[in-house]
Amino acid sequence: MGIPACGRQVSNQASIAMDKVIIERLPDTRAIPGAKRWEEERGEFVQIAYQETMHHIAAFQIRKGFSRGNHYHEKKEEIFYVFQGKIKALFLDMDTLQKEETILEKGDRMRVKPRCGHLFQGLEDTLVVEYSPQVYEKEDTHKIDLG
Numbered sequence: 001m002g003i004p005a006c007g008r009q010v011s012n013q014a015s016i017a018m019d020k021v022i023i024e025r026l027p028d029t030r031a032i033p034g035a036k037r038w039e040e041e042r043g044e045f046v047q048i049a050y051q052e053t054m055h056h057i058a059a060f061q062i063r064k065g066f067s068r069g070n071h072y073h074e075k076k077e078e079i080f081y082v083f084q085g086k087i088k089a090l091f092l093d094m095d096t097l098q099k100e101e102t103i104l105e106k107g108d109r110m111r112v113k114p115r116c117g118h119l120f121q122g123l124e125d126t127l128v129v130e131y132s133p134q135v136y137e138k139e140d141t142h143k144i145d146l147g
Contacts (some may be wrong), residue, residue, distance in 0.1 A: 001114055005098075006115075011075050013132075016091070016100045016102050016122075017100065018091055018093060018100045018116070019093070019109070020091070020112065020114075020115065020116035021091050021100065021107060021110060021112055021113070021116060021118075022058070022110065022111040023068055023102065023104070023109070023127075024108070024109055024110075025107050025108055025109075026046065026048075026074055026107055026108075027107055028030050028107070033050070033123055034042045034047070035047055035048060035049060036049040036052075037107060038045060043145045046083065046097055047082070048079075048081045048109065048131070049079070049131060052075070052079075052131075052133065053133045054084070054131045054132070054133065055075075055132060055134055055147055056130075056131060056132040056134065056136045057130070057131040057132075058129070058130045059083075059127065059128065059129050060126065060127075060128055060130065061126065062085070062087060062120055062122035062125075062126045062128065063117070063122050063124050063125050063126075064122045064123065064126075065122060066121075066122050067119055067120060067121045067122065068119075068120050069117075069118045069120050069146075070117075070144060070145065070146055071117065071118070071141050071142055071143050071144060072094055072114075072115055072116055072118070072120075072142050072144060073114055073115075073139075073140045073141060074114055074115060074116040074140055074142065075114055075134060075140050075141070076114060076132055076134045076136065076137070076140050077111065077113050077114055077132060077133060077134060078111070078112045078130055078131065078132050079111045079112075079131050080109065080112070080120075080128075080129070080132065081109045081128065081129045081130075082104050082105055082106055082108045082109075082126060083101050083106065083109065083128065084106050084125075084126060084127040085105070085106065085122070085123075085124040085125055085126025085127060086103060086105040086106075086123040086124045087100055087103070087104050087105075087120045087121060087122055087123055087126050087128075088101060088102075088120070088121040088123055089101065089103075089104050089110070089118065089119070089120050089121075090115070090118065090119045090120075090121070090146045090147060091112070091117065091118050092114040092116070092117035092144065093115070093116055093117075094116065094117060094144075095115055101102075103123070117144045118146075118147040119147065126137055
């Protein structure tokens with residue numbers, strides 16, 4: 001099933017109205033197929049992706065008061081899952097110059113399409129998993145200043 005193909009927020013959590021960013025809260029259940037999460041006595045289990053092609057996967061930490069990103073990609077689409085913590089996410093559509101920002105926390109997953117600048121600021125110590133259907137190519141990363 002994967003992340004919805006629309007360009008709007010699809011849960012009642014984080015909200016954004018930009019076509020190049022899709023945000024959803026993974027459902028808190030083990031009873032359905034697809035991406036989901038649940039807590040149990042042993043700890044949390046998260047199926048971040050379901051039937052999606054991946055050619056790049058990474059995990060990174062953003063400490064409170066620090067940031068990551070501040071760039072965009074011409075070709076690469078990125079999917080991020082907030083495994084723990086809380087971040088402020090800033091976005092800039094490089095074609096329309098539309099700016100958006102939202103708060104993301106544990107359980108939120110977002111898809112950032114090509115030509116969308118992004119900056120993540122740690123509001124708490126945060127752990128994020130990132131994956132992409134494209135291979136990471138350094139020359140496809142273009143620095144910008146979102147703050």
